Amino acid sequence: xxxxxxxxxxxxxxxxxxxxxxxxxxxxxxxxxxxxxxxxxxxxxxxxxxxxxxxxxxxxxxxxxxxxxxxxxxxxxxxxxxxxxxxxxxxxxxxxxxxxxxxxxxxxx
Amino acid sequence: xxxxxxxxxxxxxxxxxxxxxxxxxxxxxxxxxxxxxxxxxxxxxxxxxxxxxxxxxxxxxxxxxxxxxxxxxxxxxxxxxxxxxxxxxxxxxxxxxxxxxxxxxxxxxxxxxxxxxxxxxxxxxxxxxxxxxxxxxxxxxxxxxxxxxxxxxxxxxxxxxxxxxxxxxxxxxxxxxxxxxxxxxxxxxxxxxxxxxxxxxxxxxxxxxxxxxxxxxxxxxxx
Numbered sequence: 001x002x003x004x005x006x007x008x009x010x011x012x013x014x015x016x017x018x019x020x021x022x023x024x025x026x027x028x029x030x031x032x033x034x035x036x037x038x039x040x041x042x043x044x045x046x047x048x049x050x051x052x053x054x055x056x057x058x059x060x061x062x063x064x065x066x067x068x069x070x071x072x073x074x075x076x077x078x079x080x081x082x083x084x085x086x087x088x089x090x091x092x093x094x095x096x097x098x099x100x101x102x103x104x105x106x107x108x109x
Numbered sequence: 110x111x112x113x114x115x116x117x118x119x120x121x122x123x124x125x126x127x128x129x130x131x132x133x134x135x136x137x138x139x140x141x142x143x144x145x146x147x148x149x150x151x152x153x154x155x156x157x158x159x160x161x162x163x164x165x166x167x168x169x170x171x172x173x174x175x176x177x178x179x180x181x182x183x184x185x186x187x188x189x190x191x192x193x194x195x196x197x198x199x200x201x202x203x204x205x206x207x208x209x210x211x212x213x214x215x216x217x218x219x220x221x222x223x224x225x226x227x228x229x230x231x232x233x234x235x236x237x238x239x240x241x242x243x244x245x246x247x248x249x250x251x252x253x254x255x256x257x258x259x260x261x262x263x264x265x266x267x268x269x270x271x272x273x274x275x276x277x278x279x280x281x282x283x284x285x286x287x288x289x290x291x292x293x294x295x296x297x298x299x300x301x302x303x304x305x306x307x308x309x310x311x312x313x314x315x316x317x318x319x320x321x322x323x324x325x326x327x328x329x330x331x332x
Contacts, residue, residue: 003326007154014161021165021176030168033175034298035271035288036113042289050115052278052286057115062208067164088161091202095156098198103149106141106194 015088019081110175110267111203112218114211116288117270118278125216132224133197139190148187155183156195160202167310175307178222178263181230181256182315186329189231196223217270221263230259243327249320256315257308261300268299
């Protein structure tokens, strides 16, 4: 197999394994990444919600927040994992599409 | 390491957008001159690889999570300017579509992960592997060290950006307006967790892929 195809295959395997990035932190009760808390968590950690943070934290509503569909609250691990994989697939396709478009302009013939 | 909206004040966000604009422009110009059309699929794989590896959150039990970025690997294979573009693409898509990292913080997040990280990693790798044969063990070690150090520099910078906020923006009573943690907390925590755990993940991923390429496609490592 040509190297480039092996790399595409490797990427596919990474996508299938991606839900580990969701399941392992959950299993080990690892919480959010440092500095990436929601407003509720900040209230608990710091004892108050910084005013500017409160104002700007909802500036942007991402269509698929946290690589989940429909917010993810109360969904089963299976549903969350499948949404995570689907998010990875969508993200990867868009990355590839954007780079190919950029590549049209940014590469030597 | 993806700073969300609301954690950095407007001044910090503005500064980093202003710093990144000429860097993105330079990256576009340099890549246009150096990137071969045949390398575009590799660049796409680089961006996609970085996107997925950043989704693989690794837990510190009972504490927090973090992840590798893949920026050093992309920089070793395609050069730091091309890596800057690939990681920027991944970060912008993560922010816009998935809310991972804020849109106001795209400048800062790209500065940390798409500029400082691939550049420091690339030059550390080049320095350690100077004149080393393509198949040598020194190249693998160089890749690992470059990954480890570069991720930690990026994490330390992120901590610095968080930690400056209470100094820059606070109410009359001293309550922070944005990130509530100062330098004494933010820098040691961001640096500590990456030195301890996540830096090793970046090191291992970078070194293993280089080792694999030495066997399977050594021509990618020449130059």
